[in-house]
Amino acid sequence: LDRRCFSFRTAAWTAAFFLGSAALLSGAVLCQHAMVFILPPVSQFPSNLERGFLNDLRFNRLSSDVTTVMQSAQSALAMCGVDCSEALVPGEIDVNTSFQQQTIELAFAS
Secondary structure, eight states: OOGGGSOHHHHHHHHHHHHHHHHHHHHHHHHHHHHHHHHHHHHTHHHHHHHIIIIISOGGGHHHHHHHHHHHHHHHHHHTTOOTTSOOOOOOOOOOOHHHHHHHHHHHHO
16 A cells, blocks of 8 residues: 555645535535524515505605695695686786695695
8 A cells, every 4th residue: 555645735735625524514604694684674564665655754644745735736826826727817916825835835735
């Protein structure tokens, strides 16, 4: 039997193989451990997205805000004597539409 079969190079490659295997195994364990913490928030993403759009960005109030803005704008135009169904005839009318403006601004602020 040749004594050079078990040389320093063989021992080094064996050690490198075991170190690489240990690194791969520890990486797999850490990945599995991280998945335990990642999966619950990811599974709740659809409901969080819906809640964010409806409640936080207030898209659930969009139709009521549109109605409020439309009614306030129509009221302000009616005070000026403007009919939206006709072409606007230029003229100067001085009326106080601050209430309608405040209502519209509040609808956009909410």
